[in-house]
Amino acid sequence: MKLYTSIGPNPRVVKMFMAEKGVDMDRVEIDLRSGENRREPYLKVNPAGQSPALELDDGSVITEITAICEYLEERTPNPPLIGTNAEERAKTRMWTRRVDIKVAEPMANGFRFGEGLPMFESRLRCLPEASAGLKAVAQDGIAWLDANFQGPWLAGDRFTLADILLFAFMDFGAVVGQPIDAKNKKIVDWFERVKARPSAAASA
Incomplete structure (x- = not known):
């Protein structure tokens, strides 16, 4: 491959x-x-x-x-990052979808239509007027995740694809003008724990 x-x-x-x-x-x-x-x-x-x-x-x-x-x-089923049975896989996919819709997509487009506009405006349809609103939507999504976070990971006691997706986008957001709001204390703590994993440094 x-x-x-x-x-x-x-x-x-x-x-x-x-x-x-x-x-x-x-x-x-x-x-x-x-x-x-x-x-x-x-x-x-x-x-x-x-x-x-x-x-x-x-x-x-x-x-x-x-x-x-x-x-x-x-x-490569082990270690499982999506799930070992139908219930685990469904829960991981649910949280992955929530992260994608509530945070990843609006955060990415907020960047593309804002700071990234010089690079993207010749490649795809950009809506500069939507940048600020999309960034706000992403922050709302992070706040929603914080309010509904049970821990220690998004899907509960399993580290999953949902955690990886959220971490990759939030770490990206921190360097393109969309940092984590400190009021989201659960997600801030979660972020630091994910950042400490060897895979975070290996993928940077």
């Missing part, structure tokens, strides 16, 4: 997931800053022009971070 990767929170999710599982493979770095992901030959790998992409041994390609992680979980 081969992983096409780059800078950014999306590829980091997969790299951190792999580090937690002790999985490694050949990697090809794609230069997002120069727009390498939006032109050939990378578009033959992923026509959506996004990173990461996982090329399988038969030459087929899987894209989208949750799909890639689901595939890796099935190939």
